[in-house]
Amino acid sequence: MFSYNWRVYLLAGGYSRKRNKKVFTRPKAPAKGFIPKPLTNKTSTTTFKGDSSTPTLIDETIRDTNIDNDDEITGETNTYIDVRISDQLYRLSKLELEANLRKREIEMIAEANISNGNKLFIYPPIVKPNKYIKVFLNRSLSTLSHEPHVLIKGAFNDWRWKSFTLTLNKTHLYGDWWSCQLYIPREAYKVDFVFFNGHNVYDNNDNKDFSILVHGGMDVFRFENLLIEEKQKELEKVSQEQAERERHEEEQRQTEEDKSLARVETERRRQVFQQMIKKAVKSIDNVWYIKANEFKGKKLVKLYYNKSSGPLKHAKEVWFHGGHNSWKYGLSIVQRLVKYGSRDGDWWHVDVVVPGQAFVLDWVFADGPPHNAIVYDNNHRYDFHAILIKNIPDEEYWVWEEHVIYTKFREERRLREETICAKAEKTARMKAETKEKSLRRFLLSQKHTVFTEPLNVQAGSTVTVFYNPSNTNLNGKPEVWFRCSFNRWTHHNGPLQPQRMLPANNSTHVKASVRIPLDAYTMDFVFSEREDGGVFDNKYGMDYHIPVFGGIIKEPPMHIVHIAVELAPIAKVGGLGDVVTSLSRAVQDLNHNVDIVLPKYDCLNLSNVKDFHYKKNYFWGGTEIKVWHGTVEGLSVYFLEPQNGLFHTGCVYGCGNDEERFGFFCHAALEFLLQNGFHPDILHCHDWSSAPVAWLFKEQYINYGLSKARVVFTIHNLEFGAHFIGKAMAHTDKATTVSPTYSMEVAGNSAVAPHIYNFHGIINGIDPDIWDPYNDTFIPVSYTSENVVEGKRAAKEALQQRLGLKRSDLPLLGVISRLTHQKGIHLIKHAIWRTLERGGQVVLLGSAPDPSIQNDFENLANELHSIHNDRARLCLSYDEPLSHLIYAGADFIIVPSIFEPCGLTQLIAMRYGSIPVVRKTGGLYDTVFDIDHDKGRAQAQGLQPNGFNFEGADAAGVDYALNRAISAWYDRRDWLNSLCETVMDQDWSWNRPALDYLELYHSAHKSG
Structure with a gap:
């Protein structure tokens, strides 16, 4: 191939630069018979890949054109510009060649598919993301053979991503081939599609649809995470919009409330003013007066006082202690009177500066300034009041006063809310930090056996699990296999394939790594000695579980029902009542559902029950039982009130028939749950007083509508009711007591010993909202x-x-x-x-x-x-x-x-x-x-x-x-x-x- 350097004459005009401006000037026509001559020894070649029809070819040509002279150029006849375009000509030829090759390749593929009876092919055959492909359909071999229009309808990744509908056009290829161009997005791992006529005639590959695999892009796992991320973004957007709506609605509510309060306050002040007007006078004969010609509502008035008329007749000095508008702003004016004369009395006077907003002047007289005065004349304890006629407010004043009050209320609310918000933010921050520390302690508490890096497992990340078999029943085993899943073994991907754990450096631990799905909320695993099982370490049947943070999916809430005879603060005798309340609140704060069933004692402290109301009634045990409902410390509580008087005794404990009372209550509580369609996951009963729940449930209710529930029984104090406790231990699914050491101290007790395998010591806690020195109203100074x-x-x-x-x-x-x-x-x-x-x-x-x-x-x-x-x-x-x-x-x-x-x-x-x-x-x-x-x-x-x-x-x-x-x-x-x-x-x-x-x-x- 030849490569030329052409001299090209610019017919459009010459090129000029004047005053820093590029100007084209029209040249004269070239001489007749002029033929550009090729220039040799000045060649270069560049490879360009693309389609011959691409518009960038012209751009490339213009960009690569080199104008040698950057000085002023003016157009003259026979003026030429050297433009080296050999590369452009080479590229143009190569593009044409490549286009012809592609065209011929497609023709050959089409002919081969006709020979093989195939009605579909893709070009290029290897489909990659971020690229265009062409889809070819042989209409004559499809169910659309007689249809004038052919369209493709599809989506990506098993029909879950970016649907599309495109029209196919008849091609020049031999046969009845129709085609369209389709863009493959970066997220695609698969293309799914069918053909149709735009109405109701389809070719869907015999109900199996058509599909094409995409190479070099996302895999299914990464796409699943992408979907979760998109869903999370959408949920966050919805949440933000909802929060903004609620904020706006609350702001509107507060504005209306402040306006209403301002109206009420304005009306109150108007009424107070009317009362003041009734009490206020212009003078009191022989006691005080204000000169009429000076009483014009000016900011300065002259007040006269007859000292001899009252208790100050022997005082050496007379002082004015005043305010205005019924002492609205307290003592605001203090001035000394001077002697005026003794005509008809001992008269003194003072020029009083009256505030502009005053319409009533209030005062007393004294023998000295406020801190030194001993004797007062306060008008027999009614004080003195003078009306300032010119300052009497009109309707316009009260409109303005309402606006001022409203503005004041808004500012006070703002300052109050800023203070509350700042304290709430600090409280929330301290609680979050405390929770984080506790979680860290929880995760590190089993570090001698198992831990993860990083310690806090994040959804979408890779985590390494370290395991020390020497501290477990796998001690001495030649191999350890790691078996893992997510979300309490319920993740839709199922359990992962077992991994053989590898030795960790300089440690008795072994390790395995796993990627956490974005829709995980917990990581679940056990260990075994072989790939196919053998001996397992499953933490004594509880399995190992590590919480996962940052996932889009939250753990489905459990429903826990506590059946108890104490509940703080409304029916508290000992620590049992505190535990029921505080444990319930803590579990509820972890996004689980909690209900409490409690006897309705006649001695309940109902002042601590919100929204207390009658719910319904039912009959059991030969008596009517009324059901009440209310909220205690944020918890849903059902109160059972049997009409046989068992709980109308004025106390929680101490009756001679406590066993009968609480036995009846336990049975009535289960009957209440059954008759009202409850399906709890956990029935949690406490101490001897609600121990009968365990065996009554297993003997009479588990097969009659409450089969989903499991029983957890907590021993708070084994000193009382050991025979009831022993029977409950025999029927419960899990049993606890309130500290590890106490569990060991009572392990030998006959009520506990036969069931020790099922017995766990869990330390109680305290409610940090009830016991909080930073927010405690019973102490003088908040502190941390x-x-x-x-x-x-x-x-x-x-x-x-x-x-x-x-x-x-x-x-x-x-x-x-x-x-x-x-x-x-x-x-x-x-x-x-x-x-x-x-x-x-x-x-x-x-x-x-x-x-x-x-x-x-x-x-x-x-x-x-x-x-x-x-x-x-x-x-x-x-x-x-x-x-x-x-x-x-x-x-x-x-x-x-x-x-x-x-x-x-x-x-x-x-x-x-x-x-x-x-x-x-x-x-x-x-x-x-x-x-x-x-x-x-x-x-x-x-x-x-x-x-x-x-x-x-x-x-x-x-x-x-x-x-x-x-x-x-x-x-x-x-x-x-x-x-x-x-x-x-x-x-x-x-x-x-x-x-x-x-x-x-x-x-x-x-x-x-």
Whole structure:
């Protein structure tokens, strides 16, 4: 092929540059017979790939044209410009060649398909994303052979992405070939389509549709994630739009409310004004007056006063103490009167500057300025009032006044909401940080066996699971296989293929990696010794589960129904009521549905029940049972009121027939659920009082409409009703008690021992919304760990003032307890005397169900109040606000229980920065780590030491812990303050226990 460098004459005109402008000038015609000559030895070649019809060919030609002279060029006859276009000519030839080759290739493919009887082919044969393809249909071989129009209808990726409809055109190819051009998007892994005539005649490949695989693009997994991302974006958009609508509606509501309040306030002021007008006068004979010619509503008026007319007749000075509009803005004018004359009295006067918005002047006279005055003339306690006639408001004034009031209300609301919002944001941030720490503790609690990198598993990411078989039943096995799925083994992709785990570097752990789908909310796995199974480690039947964050799919909510006889704060006797309320709230906060069924006692504190109303009635056990419903602490509660009087006794416990009462209630609760179409996932019953639920459900209800449910039974205190507890243990799907140590302490009990395999200790928590020093209205200063010293100092001073104690900086010991032998009352008494001996103060809040114990403490209170009146107070009744103040104001809280299944007192104490002093038993041992002896035990829980504890149930044991605490207060105050910060930052809420209970609920369903 030849390559030329042509001299091309520009017929359009020459090229000129004048004054920095490029100008074309028309040249003369070229001489006749002129023929451009080829220039040799100046050749170059460039390969260009594309279609001969592409419009970019001209662009390429213009762009590659090189004008040699960039100076001024003017057109003259026979003026030429050197333009080297050999490359363009070469490219043009190559494009034509390639187009011809493609055309011939398509013709050959078409002929081959006719020979083979195929009615469809694609060009190019290998389909790739972000490219165009041509679809060819031999109409004569299709069901559209006699149709004048042929269209293609399709979509990508199994008909789930970007549908299309295109018209096919008749081609030049031999045969009846029709074609169209189709763009393949980057997201496609497959093209699905059918042909039709635009109406109702289709060729759908014998009902199988046509499909083409796309190479080099997304795979199915990546596309699934893309769909989830798109759905998430759409949900976020909908959520944002909904939030914006709600915000606008709330703003409108607030505006209307403020306008309404402004109207009401304006009307109130108008009425007040009318009353003032009735009281106001222009003068009082021989007492005061304002000169008529000066009483014109000006900003300055002259007031005259007869000093001899009243109680100031002997005063050496007379002062005006005034305001306006019924003292609306308080005392705002103070001026001294001067003597005017003694005609008909002892007259004094003063020029009073009156505010422009005043229409009534209010005042009293005195013998001095406000801080020095002793004698007043206040018009016999009615004060003096003068009407300012010219300032009397008209209707226009009241319209303006309403606008001013409205503006004021809006600003006050804005400031109020900013304060509330700032505090709420800080509270939410602290709660989120606490939850994150608790989740981290939850995930790290099994690190000796299994953990992940990263620790927080995110949807759409790859995670590596590390497993230490030496701490499990797979110890010594030559291989470990990892078996995984998602969403409680329900993910639509099914379980993944088993993976042989590989050794981790420098560790006894083995590892395996897996990609997390975007629609995962939990990762589920077990381990086995072989690919086909063999010995499994499935965490004693509960499996391993790791929460997944950031996914589009949320965990489907479970429905949990608590059947209980206590519920804080409306029917609280002990810790059981707190647990039912707080556990329910924590599980509900994790997006599960919770209902509570409770007897309707006649002694319920209904002031804490919102939207309390009668629901319906039903009949069971020979009596009518009325059902009431209300909301307690944000929880749905059904109250059952049998008309046989079993719960019209004025108390929760203490009747001679408690077993009969609560047995009837348990049966009535199950009947209520059955008759009203409930289908709970979990029935959670508590202690001996609702233990009958377990066996009544299994014996009478599981096969009659409540088959979906599983029973979870919690032992709060094995001291009572052991025979009921034992029977419930035999029928429950899962059983718990309120701390790991207590579960070990009662493991040998005959009610528990036969079912120990099904028994779990889960520590109780406290409700961080109820016990929150940052939002507590019962304490004088809100505080967090950041200002705990200042907050507790203010609380101690308030506590001392309220109880009449000496207001001084002394170590203060708090005792908040039921006064029973279980709580170690002999140790409580010893702690009181020991603290007083060490120069401290003591505050006790509690009462005894046993009259003899109550009487004993009343005598002790009298003795202490007489000997140590300024340092000891025993408050022997329940007082909720006082308990908050004690938790905040005390330096130490002692809990010397003989046995304590869990205990909430020490947890609340730490929430308020008070240091717990406890005996090593039950939940006290699980939550309080001695600062001198328990560093290792605390670290194993991801914590730091947080208190003082002792072992013996005697005075020596109390002294060992209490003396160390008080000595630290005297000798190491800064260290003790830092310990207060430490305990406040520890999370003893239901964040962690709720996760443990949810695992147990799921396990109950699996085992059931």
